[in-house]
Amino acid sequence: MCLTEPQAATDLGQIRTRALGDSDGLYRLSGEKMFITGGEHDLTENIVHLVLGRLPDAPRGSRGLSLFLVPKYVRSATGMQRNGVTCDGIEKKMGLTASPTCSMRFDEATGYLIGQAHGGLRAMFVMMNAARLQVAMQGVGHAESAHQRASSLCRRTGANATSVVYRRRRCVRPHLTPSCHPPCSARPSVHCRRRANDRILGG
Ligand SMILES: Cc1cc2nc3c(=O)[nH]c(=O)nc-3n(C[C@H](O)[C@H](O)[C@H](O)COP(=O)(O)OP(=O)(O)OC[C@H]3O[C@@H](n4cnc5c(N)ncnc54)[C@H](O)[C@@H]3O)c2cc1C
Structure with a gap:
């Protein structure tokens, strides 16, 4: 664009x-x-x-x-x-x-x-409104990816954690509580995005 x-x-x-x-x-x-x-x-x-x-x-x-x-x-x-x-x-x-x-x-x-x-701005925003929602979903994807990497780090280091890794885990752990668990927050985000998209496209 x-x-x-x-x-x-x-x-x-x-x-x-x-x-x-x-x-x-x-x-x-x-x-x-x-x-x-x-x-x-x-x-x-x-x-x-x-x-x-x-x-x-x-x-x-x-x-x-x-x-x-x-x-x-x-x-x-x-x-x-x-x-x-x-x-x-x-x-x-x-x-x-x-x-x-x-x-x-x-x-x-x-x-x-x-x-x-x-009528250029009106026409451009047909595409941009959809693009904004797609960028939001990209953010959800990044959060999920970060979560998976953090989980993997915890799994790999859990058995014989050195003090350095232990400090890292302490940073990671607060982000793994259920309330901010990306898969839990991602589902409603995906659902909201789908509804917004349907509204834009008249679906
Ligand atoms: C990585 C990247 C990719 C991009 N890709 C595209 C692209 O594909 N196509 C495209 O067209 N553009 C693209 N852009 C440009 C992007 O849309 C602009 O950066 C955006 O329009 C803001 O312009 P600016 O950064 O020059 O900020 P400015 O316009 O200089 O604004 C700076 C700040 O001042 C505020 N401000 C400006 N004017 C006013 C005002 N009158 N009253 C109150 N506050 C004001 C703004 O809100 C902002 O916070 C891209 C930018 C980046 C960084």
């Missing part, structure tokens, strides 16, 4: 990426985005960017944003060709090293309008 720009982070109304309509019903997008998770990689044949930009007649602020689908490769008469979207660099950050966070440049990139003109 390509929202953030150097001058527009929390305040998306400052977004400057421009989208010009073409005679073929497509759009040409130009602008800069930053902090884009998975903006460039070679794990998949194509990357489909969801980009917030502004049409020439757009009102000011966040009400003037439209959403465009901008693929890394677009189909042409001669086959698939590279679109005008490039990665300018990978952001340097502490931790989260397995996820490339990229600066992206759109240079008259071919895009397709998604939803209504100037």
Whole structure:
């Protein structure tokens, strides 16, 4: 998802990426985005960017944003060709090293309008609301993984615990009480997430 720009982070109304309509019903997008998770990689044949930009007649602020689908490769008469979207660099950050966070440049990139003109935020949040729930579930998964590793450490060291390991176990044990046992708290979390997802999707 390509929202953030150097001058527009929390305040998306400052977004400057421009989208010009073409005679073929497509759009040409130009602008800069930053902090884009998975903006460039070679794990998949194509990357489909969801980009917030502004049409020439757009009102000011966040009400003037439209959403465009901008693929890394677009189909042409001669086959698939590279679109005008490039990665300018990978952001340097502490931790989260397995996820490339990229600066992206759109240079008259071919895009397709998604939803209504100037209805970009509404359209983007269809995806983002679901993504938020998925990130929450990722957190539950991390807690479960941490719990399993801590349990395993306790099992492995329980028989002949040295004083160092014993101190570690004393750190770990409080987190293994039933009230905060991840599987116990994870089940309601998964259930709530499922219900919220059903509500969003009208299920
Ligand atoms: C690892 C990582 C991955 C990311 N991936 C993506 C991505 O895939 N796509 C994408 O578009 N963006 C992505 N981002 C950008 C992320 O969405 C922004 O970091 C976020 O929008 C906040 O911007 P900022 O960090 O510049 O904070 P700022 O906008 O500078 O805000 C800093 C603080 O000030 C507060 N603040 C700002 N403005 C106001 C105001 N007017 N009134 C009161 N408080 C205010 C904010 O709440 C915040 O606490 C990513 C960021 C990171 C770190």
